Amino acid sequence: MSQSFALSADSLRVAFGGLVALDGVSLRLAPGRITGIIGPNGAGKSTLFSVLAGTLRPDSGRVLLGADDITRLPVHRRARRGVARTFQLARExxxxxxxxxxxxxxxxxxxxxxxxxxxxxxxxxxxxxxxxxxxxxxxxxxxxxxxxxxxxxxLSGGQKKLLELCRALMADPDIVLLDEPAAGVNPVLVESLGQFILDLRDEGKTFALVEHNMDLIAALSDHVCVLAQGAILTEGSFAEVTEDPRVRAAYLGGELAREPVGAAA
Ligand SMILES: Nc1ncnc2c1ncn2[C@@H]1O[C@H](COP(=O)(O)OP(=O)(O)OP(=O)(O)O)[C@@H](O)[C@H]1O
Ligand SMILES: [Mg+2]
Structure with missing residues (x-):
């Protein structure tokens, strides 16, 4: 692939009334890699996917496919250009x-x-x-x-999630946005789901993976971005981001969030 990034977001902002769900989010999905996106509930992960997939227009900012600005492209035309998503709640x-x-x-x-x-x-x-x-x-x-x-x-809950992934793959997309594919899936199915995703990556597909299952994020992600309160808190390897006290604070909230950065969490 000639472009250095498959899909990228540039300074996305989305507000729902007074609630700012995305506050200047920039993100790049490297081609043929799995980018894990983690963050506490309500951080804006699904909103980010909606903007990337085209079901939600950002108030400002851009979505780029390679070098092309696709911010105003409707969802079916993005799908035709190889961008697919799964939904947090399976939609079969x-x-x-x-x-x-x-x-x-x-x-x-x-x-x-x-x-x-x-x-x-x-x-x-x-x-x-x-x-x-x-x-x-x-x-x-x-x-x-x-x-x-x-x-x-x-189907069981886990089988429905697998069907949701197959549904997204029917169009043979280059880029797949997976919103909590392992939620409610039993550990045996999670393992085969993970292997399926790794195989697809090795065949050249690009993934963004939103998950609360940290074992799956650790096993699959080539790169991890942490979203908190509508903004990218940090990014790096899984080990790097999970050692970051700000990340621990964002997850635990409350007391830890008030500790100075660098304090043992
Ligand atoms: N359609 C909407 N209308 C109003 N508020 C919304 C809408 N969609 C999301 N929000 C709010 O925007 C914020 C971000 O929500 P979002 O669903 O993107 O979070 P998330 O990171 O996916 O969380 P989770 O891990 O629980 O799935 C939340 O405060 C949520 O309540
Ligand atoms: Mg979500």
Whole structure:
């Protein structure tokens, strides 16, 4: 990849009424790397993802894809350019099957375009076959293949999170924003989820990973950014940021937050 950063945020500011959720956040996702984003509840992590993915317009600041300013690009056009996200709360449709949920996420279904009818039928069938193959391959990698024809509503919480990741991967994105993929997932599934993400990174995909599970952040992140109260507190390796007393203070709040920087936490 020629650009030095896959996706970056430049001085993002978002306020909800009087509440400033992002207060000048700048962030760079290195291509082919996993950037962990940690921070206490309410720090602004999901808001940041909404701005990066295009579901929320910042009050000011820019989002860049490589060198291109995509701040005003709507979500579906960002998706077409290779940016995908998962949501903190899985958004599957319970009454549809697992496979159907993935087919719904297929980008640019040719049946939606105006092709001459004679061509259209063949194209639609071929696209459907390809999408089904792609969905089944993803389900196989996520070890959900035997559940392909089960209603999504019958999945466990952890399996729903895996389905959410597969859904985001249906468009074969270059950049994937994962919002708490391991929340509520049992430890065995967390391990296979982590390995799945590492494999995808090794294939060249770029990730931003928001997680409260610090073991997963430590195991996966090539770089960690700490967000607190709408601002980047610090960034570095997992070891570096977790040794920073300001980070410990941000997590624990209260008493520690008032200790001078450098005091043992
Ligand atoms: N749509 C909204 N309207 C009003 N306030 C919002 C909205 N979305 C988020 N907020 C507020 O903005 C702040 C940041 O929220 P955000 O969801 O980004 O935090 P987070 O870091 O993802 O937290 P968590 O770890 O709990 O998921 C919070 O104070 C939240 O209440
Ligand atoms: Mg959140």
């Amino acid at each position: 449709l319970d009454s549809l099957t697992v496979l159907e949920n993935l087919l719904l996420a297929t980008p640019d279904h040719p049946g939606e375009r105006l092709w001459p009818l004679a061509f259209a039928r063949g194209r639609v069938r071929r696209a459907e076959r390809e999408a089904t193959e792609r969905a089944m391959a993803l389900l196989d990698r996520a070890r959900l293949q035997r559940l392909a024809n089960s209603p999504a509503g019958a």
